[in-house]
Amino acid sequence: MAEIAQAQPAPPRKIAADQFYEQGRQQYQVKQFAAALDSVQAALAIYRELNDRPGMAQVLNFLGNVLIQQKDSVRAIAAYQQSLQIAKEIRDRRSEGNTLNNLGAIYYRQGNYARAIEVMEQDLAIARELKNRQSEREALTNLGMAYRASGYPAKAVAYELQSVALARALNEQLLVTVPMQAGLEFAGSQTRNVGTVAEGFRAWFVSPTLPPAPNLRVIIRNVTAGMNPKSLPYTDRTYNKGWISEELTLDFGTQHNGDVFVLADGKNRFTYEIKQGDRVLESGEFNATITRRSPPALPEIPPPGPQPLLDGDGRDRAGSFR
Known part of the structure; x- marks a missing residue:
């Protein structure tokens, strides 16, 4: 009778990378962002050394979250884009959707609503493909916010009402205030x-x-x-x-x-x-x-309303980085 193969223990370097990553997440949660940045960069260096592409995609996504807290949106976007490229190459659709969510949130904060909507639509498509109804509801909420902020209330309504209907089906509390009166x-x-x-x-x-x-x-x-x-x-x-x-x-x-x-x-x-x-x-x-108001008149794009919230703990939440 053939012996049942036993799982091989993870190599020491892989364990070290995972430990640095978890340490960075814990530091992030207590708002020690400079320390979290050092830990996450240490984890990334080892994942690259090991050519651990799933690990690289995950840690680059989280690195973007840390850089946002460091007020470095340029490097954050670069980290998200690297994570997105790797996720596409290894066909990790869930990781791809998470990173698209984060890119959409940062573009929204910058007021680049057209770009935010573009990537949020991609996030929505992936959520529906994976039948992840919670992520679908989050993407719908974010798209409603982006369309409303960009001055297209008619399109915003479509996403808002779908988000509300799905939240009710999931018994979730509404995380974004939606104007519900007729x-x-x-x-x-x-x-x-x-x-x-x-x-x-x-x-x-x-x-x-x-x-x-x-x-x-x-x-x-x-x-x-x-x-x-x-x-x-x-x-x-x-x-x-x-x-x-x-x-x-x-x-x-x-x-x-x-x-x-x-x-x-x-x-x-x-x-x-x-x-x-x-x-x-x-x-x-x-x-x-x-x-x-007196003509000539074109609709002015008002300042954005609710902002996507930076969460950073990996949970899927509407309007948050994940």
Whole structure:
């Protein structure tokens, strides 16, 4: 009978590298970042000596986290990119996704939202490929933040609502505040039902409780005091696909005006009905605060709202480095 092969003990140098890496993680947790940097660099040197590519990918990713705390974003990005390249070469999709998450977070902090969105989309694709629902929810949350910060609230809504739905399915607490009231998303605004707009600006209606479905429409009426009661401003938009209504074009005034939706400067009060044929599926009301600006007007990209949080302990958490 053949003897059962026994696992070979790890070589001493491999053990030393692992110990340096774990030491660096512990130092990181107690905010000893300079010491953590020394430990992680020592671990990396040994992994390179051993040509331990999985170890190199892992420690380079963590090195990026440490360098962020050292305020060295240039070297942090370089470390993440090296980790990403190795992860791709050895086909370690989980490591690749973790590093993409970290790159997306640092690009977000730099205000490079286009690049952040690009890598966050890749992270989302990997999470879905691996059927990692927690990482998928994190990527959806991060993409919602990035699109909202870059001035695309309509796209942000799609990711935010998917993130909320998945968090509920996973019984997870929401780690990012999502505007859950029904109402209007204004181009260039990060906050639902708040907009600085001019004539011709765009908006979209969204309900967090009843997403669009085939053959639905939403009728919104502006019932703000001072509006002409004989000709209340209203809009009738399709609400049948994606996560938001058909686009609304905005104007200012006191009565209905053709294809545009009329607002007042200041606080507005609206009622809405989501209908399928003559059947009302949902109705309600909401307020919105409008600040009028003079044309020519393009949506300004506001400063970012919630920031991805640097965690660094390797756990998968929304908005955090991992």
